[in-house]
Amino acid sequence: MKQYDIIVVGTGGATIVADAAIKTGKKVAIIEKGKFGGTCLTRGCIPTKVMVTAANAVQEVKEFGKIGVNVGDATMDWDTVAKRTWHMIDKSAGIYDYYNAYDNVDVYRGAASFVSDKVMNIHLNDGSGIVEITAPTIVLGTGGYSNIPNVPGLQEAGYLSSESLFGNKFPKQPYKSLAILGAGPIGVEFAHVFDSAGTDVTIIQHNVRLVPKEDADMSEHLLNNYRERGINVILNQDTVEVRQEDGLKVVVTKDRTTGEITETKVEEILVAAGIRPATEELHLENTGIETWPKGWIKTNEFLETSVDGIYALGDVNGEPAFRHRANYEADIIAHNLYFAKNEADFRWARYDVLPKVTFSYPEIGSVGLTEAEAIKAGYNVGTGKNFYSSTAKGYAMGIDSGDVNDGFVKIVVDKDTNHILGIHVIGPQASILFQPYVNLMNSGVTPLTAINEEIASERTKRLRKKGIMRNMDPRSVITVGETMSPHPSLIEVIMWTQAYYENRW
Known part of the structure; x- marks a missing residue:
């Protein structure tokens, strides 16, 4: 041995x-x-973001006319995108x-x-x-x-997952039509990619919302955007059967409230039902x-x-x-x-300041509690919103008030203490815009807080009993290095400074 x-x-x-x-x-x-x-x-995140970036460009070009730039219709060169992805x-x-x-x-x-x-x-x-x-x-x-759900006929009809899509089933050209089972981050990102590539996309979601772990306002705004651009979104569905018919795959779903049956015929099915x-x-x-x-x-x-x-x-x-x-x-x-x-x-993990990003179009970036979570936790909750269109830069980008693509920032606050409980951003560059709040919420004196108390080595028992603290000085490069930033995003250029400063890599 x-x-x-x-x-x-x-x-x-x-x-x-x-x-x-x-x-x-x-x-x-x-x-x-x-x-x-x-x-x-x-x-996962890196090959999908190569594809998402190309999809973003296709969508952005559609807005160029509003700022006085005429370039014609943009289309995705699938061969180039595929080559860059596999690189x-x-x-x-x-x-x-x-x-x-x-x-x-x-x-x-x-x-x-x-x-x-x-x-x-x-x-x-x-x-x-x-x-x-x-x-x-x-x-x-x-x-x-x-996670592959046990749906009758799914195995026989065949399907894609992240593993097979980036394995032996990567398409030589975009599908003509695609049903995506699931609308968490993976599902809505692939919906954005394939819709931008010209695929007729249908999202089939068990929940009543897209990205249901995000704040409800983020879900609603994303839903409006996706439907506006022509993505078919079917919510509150149980997938009851998949069958093959006339060379296509038929996804049979049942509305969880009304019982109404819907059949969606597509060339391919992508399963994005969690992990x-x-x-x-x-x-x-x-x-x-x-x-x-x-x-x-x-x-x-x-x-x-x-x-x-x-x-x-x-x-x-x-x-x-x-x-x-x-x-x-x-x-x-x-x-x-x-x-x-x-x-x-010693350092320890805390997940209350875990930044989350969904690279949909528009992007979603968030940290902390949603409004509903804060209310459930018993806080005296206050919220505020600010829209992209309210800023000069928003106007320069061609974003007008009332537009379906007018993104916004939503802050969730404890009114009794003015403490920030959560920040939620949807719109261009959301993955960058919310990071200052992540840094703020991660700063200060942090006490050791037990997670799963029953799991404890003798050393852990000793440290918990001591009640050790960690001082996260907001001016320190060490604090920057110990603060999470979403991956992969351009904010990492700034946030990884400590690693280079210490020459650890």
């Missing part, structure tokens, strides 16, 4: 921990079954070479599974056998996969690692699992599925394991 200082399973955000271990001279094992780089690089995905090959070049790193291509708490088997992809390894520290960053954790192959039943009923690994504020020395980060632990959240968690683990001066210098 090979002995390591740390085992890192997954090559998304978890590689931040691997980098720290390598830098400090630890013996590291890295295990990856699929493409290197994690969901974000290979089938990013194919970068994953270089990640293996990068880590394999280190003398203190062994990189395994295969599926990891637990034999016991600190012992893992690796079933090598090339079929050459099984390797057994152990380490006192293990970091699980295996991510998640598309599930990639834990099946880990065989967690051979360990003391506790999970939630749907399989997510339980973690605390230090990203510890219920087994001392085993950590879980990113999509696999059930917090909102954003790469910047995984990076943030990996930074915390790396800092506490390898860089903290002492226990008083």
Whole structure:
């Protein structure tokens, strides 16, 4: 059995921990079954944003006439978009070479599974056998996969998911028609992309709102925009059947209130009904690692699992599925394991200031509580809105009051204290505009707040009892570095300053 200082399973955000271990001279094992780089690089936020950026340009050109620029109709060059998309995905090959070049790193291509708490088997992809390894520290960053609903006929008819779309089913040309099952961030982003490419898009949503985890005003504004541009949106639906007919796929849905049946005929179906954790192959039943009923690994504020020395980060632990959240968690683990001066210098996770971005058109950026969440939490809630059209820059951009594309900012405040509870932006560059509020809300003296109190190593119990604090000085580059920013967005140019200042990368 090979002995390591740390085992890192997954090559998304978890590689931040691997980098720290390598830098400090630890013996590291890295295990990856699929493409290197994690969901974000290979089938998630980065390839989709390459496509979204092209789609944005198509939509923006439609507005140019309002500001006196005539360029004609814009169309998407699908071959170029595809080439640029796959250029990013194919970068994953270089990640293996990068880590394999280190003398203190062994990189395994295969599926990891637990034999016991600190012992893992690796079933090598090339079929050459099984390797057994152990380490006192293990970091699980295996991510998640598309959740595929059990709809009669769906498997037989065939469908796309993020995995297959950015795998062997990437279309040579845009589909003539597409039904998207689900209207969370993934669903509405793909709707924007394919509509801009000329596809006849239908969104079929179980909920009564698009992006239902966002503030209700954001959902309504996005719905109005999508319907105005010709995207067919069907809300409050149960998908009851899929069948094939005359070379097309027929999605049969039932209104959850009226019972009305709707049939949507399309060339292809894209399933965007959330994600599930990639834990099946880990065989967690051979360990003391506790999970939630749907399989997510339980973690605390230090990203510890219920087994001392085993950590879980990113999509696999059930917090909102954003790469910047995984990076943030990996930074915390790396800092506490390898860089903290002492226990008083330990960092911990907080999710009340988690920035969220949906790269729809218009974009949505938010942090903190929605109005409904704040009311439910018992705050004396006040809200305010300001529209893009109220500013000189908004006018310069051709945005007029009353336009369907007149974006706005909504602030949610505790009227008793004037504290900011949430900020929600919908419109051009929302992913950048809301970041100052993320920084503000993350600043100040932050007390250690327990997450899942039952998960506690002896050290964690001690730190909770001490009631340690972390002073997030708003003028400090360290505070900037410890504040999340949405990925991938241009705000990272500013927010990643600390990493370069410290020469950590």
